[in-house]
Amino acid sequence: MIQFINASKVYPPDVKALDKINLHILPGEFVSVVGQSGTGKTTLIKSLICEEKIDEGQIIVGGWDITNIKKSEIPTLRRQIGVIFQDFKLLPKKTLQENVAFALQVCGQPPKKINAIVPQVLKIVGLENKINRYPHEVSGGEQQRAAIARALVHRPKILLADEPTGNLDSINADEIIELLLKINKFGTTVVLVTHNREIVNRLKKRVITIETGKVVSDQAVGKYIL
Amino acid sequence: MFIISFFRAIKFSIQDIFRNFWLSLVTVVILVLALFLINVLLSVQIITKSAINSIKEKIDINLYVKSDATENQIIALKTEISNLDKVKNATYISKAEALESFKDSHRNNPEILQALRELNKNPLNATIVIKPKNIEQYEELTNELDQINNDIIESKNFDNPKTMLAKINTITGKINEVGLAVSLIFVLVTILVVYNSIRVTIYTHQREIKVMRLVGATNWFIRAPFLISSVFYTLIGLSITMAIFYPFLTILQPYLEAFFAGYNFNILSYFNKNFLLIFGAEFVVAVAINMIASLIAVRKYTKI
Numbered sequence A: 001m002i003q004f005i006n007a008s009k010v011y012p013p014d015v016k017a018l019d020k021i022n023l024h025i026l027p028g029e030f031v032s033v034v035g036q037s038g039t040g041k042t043t044l045i046k047s048l049i050c051e052e053k054i055d056e057g058q059i060i061v062g063g064w065d066i067t068n069i070k071k072s073e074i075p076t077l078r079r080q081i082g083v084i085f086q087d088f089k090l091l092p093k094k095t096l097q098e099n100v101a102f103a104l105q106v107c108g109q110p111p112k113k114i115n116a117i118v119p120q121v122l123k124i125v126g127l128e129n130k131i132n133r134y135p136h137e138v139s140g141g142e143q144q145r146a147a148i149a150r151a152l153v154h155r156p157k158i159l160l161a162d163e164p165t166g167n168l169d170s171i172n173a174d175e176i177i178e179l180l181l182k183i184n185k186f187g188t189t190v191v192l193v194t195h196n197r198e199i200v201n202r203l204k205k206r207v208i209t210i211e212t213g214k215v216v217s218d219q220a221v222g223k224y225i226l
Numbered sequence B: 001m002f003i004i005s006f007f008r009a010i011k012f013s014i015q016d017i018f019r020n021f022w023l024s025l026v027t028v029v030i031l032v033l034a035l036f037l038i039n040v041l042l043s044v045q046i047i048t049k050s051a052i053n054s055i056k057e058k059i060d061i062n063l064y065v066k067s068d069a070t071e072n073q074i075i076a077l078k079t080e081i082s083n084l085d086k087v088k089n090a091t092y093i094s095k096a097e098a099l100e101s102f103k104d105s106h107r108n109n110p111e112i113l114q115a116l117r118e119l120n121k122n123p124l125n126a127t128i129v130i131k132p133k134n135i136e137q138y139e140e141l142t143n144e145l146d147q148i149n150n151d152i153i154e155s156k157n158f159d160n161p162k163t164m165l166a167k168i169n170t171i172t173g174k175i176n177e178v179g180l181a182v183s184l185i186f187v188l189v190t191i192l193v194v195y196n197s198i199r200v201t202i203y204t205h206q207r208e209i210k211v212m213r214l215v216g217a218t219n220w221f222i223r224a225p226f227l228i229s230s231v232f233y234t235l236i237g238l239s240i241t242m243a244i245f246y247p248f249l250t251i252l253q254p255y256l257e258a259f260f261a262g263y264n265f266n267i268l269s270y271f272n273k274n275f276l277l278i279f280g281a282e283f284v285v286a287v288a289i290n291m292i293a294s295l296i297a298v299r300k301y302t303k304i
Helices: A041-047 A070-080 A097-104 A110-124 A140-152 A170-187 A195-201 B002-019 B021-058 B071-080 B094-104 B110-118 B135-147 B161-204 B206-214 B219-259 B268-275 B275-302
Strands: A001-010 A015-025 A030-034 A056-061 A082-087 A158-162 A189-194 A206-211 A214-219 B061-065 B087-093 B126-132 B153-159
Touching: A001 A041, A001 B126, A015 A041, A015 A056, A030 A041, A030 A170, A030 A195, A041 A056, A041 A158, A041 A189, A041 B153, A056 B110, A082 A140, A097 A110, A097 A140, A097 B071, A110 A140, A140 A158, A140 A170, A158 A170, A170 A189, A170 A195, A214 B219, B002 B021, B002 B219, B021 B110, B021 B161, B021 B219, B021 B268, B021 B275, B061 B071, B061 B275, B071 B126, B094 B126, B126 B135, B135 B153, B135 B161, B161 B206, B161 B275, B206 B219, B206 B275, B219 B268, B219 B275, B268 B275
Parallel strands: A030 A189, A030 A206, A082 A158, A158 A189
Antiparallel strands: A001 A015, A001 A056, A206 A214, B061 B126, B061 B153, B087 B126
16 A cells, blocks of 8 residues: 655755655555654655655555656645644634535535535544534644544545644543544554554554664564664 | 636635635735825826816917908918917907907906996907917927918917926926836835735735645645635725725815816816726736735745
8 A cells, every 4th residue: 555665865964864764554554653753754654645755765655656746646646645643734714614624625526525425524533513613612632533534534545644642632642543443444544653652552553663764663563662 | 626616716715804804904904005095196197287288278379460450361360370280279359259358357357447448449459369289389380370471460479388388398297207206116115015915914824725735735726715815805905995085086176176277177087987997907907916926925835
């Protein structure tokens, strides 16, 4: 599903964010990517959605070589990958429902379809009673759920989660991880970038550890080893 | 799909205008101020030009005809003058008409009227009043008139306006130069202020634009609501400007009427007559500035 082949990225003047990374993530996997701050975890995610371009190597997503993707094709790629972030990245002037609907509106889906899908997805993440609230009117956990709903609304094959629990208390964090596991059960490949040792150890899933841009460990059923 | 996206862009634009009410208000207020001042400047130009034209209109040449000249001789002379290239029209004022006009203009002066009565005859000469086609050719015209040798001409008066004409031409030239310079500076300042205000508006949307990109919005899907908003801002701004400017002109008109007494000038009807040209051009230019500013600002944040 996701392949990094000798992928390298250097930020000027000489910070190696990715250093000849080789990774292969299979369809339906739940993978945790761990490592200290500044080791290249976020660059890994950003390069998958073409927010950053790698300097060397190759990236293949779902059989599509996106290494030298055209600018005009980037929106199409992003509509096929769900992404959630530590700071939720919701549109502040849109309600939760409008935020989720926006992801479908950008690809020109008809209103009928949007009106049918959005409430369903919001129900899956447990926000059916708060659809008309603005992001600042709900808790951090609820904002992250809305972000997950937005990421899922396309029915993506891949869900990238960059520190999704970083801004949440432990109860909300657990709920978000449960939600990610549920999504994974439906067949979506989940890549979770996290610092949270407890969560990683509890998951008992594949763990990839990155240090100074290099993969230093890749365990099928791993633990947070740093 | 295009139509759905187009209507969505309009919907997002309207939502955005209302949900960012204060920002929208500031943008519209800046537009209104700029447009209002541009219209004031335009009015000043129109009034100045009209004032100069009204003075120029009043410049004419009088040929006084000897009192023993026959009607036929005078008509022949008038026709000869009318046929000159540089003459707009020539009007024949008979002795009787001249007397009537004189009495009328001095009706409040009993001493003059009394003196006239005591004279017991009409002391005024018949006159041919000549209006030049182009005031700039005044001197050439007087030369041509000088060459007319007709015994019935008693005197010609065309010395006096020369100095006045020279002064008017100097003033006109200066007004045009200063007016152009002030207009250019003003238009430039307006463009910069409006451009900056639109950029600030979009700067505050920076985060939103980034989020839109992340969920797969194309650049045009992001830009379109901003472009549509700039059309709305301009429409609203121009409507408010007109709503303020017309009453302003109505208040101004009586003062102008007093100033231009005897000369048919109405600033309101001037704006009505040229409504589409003035406000249409302002709309097109304002939309263009807004759109260019929006495109540049959005482009900055939609770079991948």
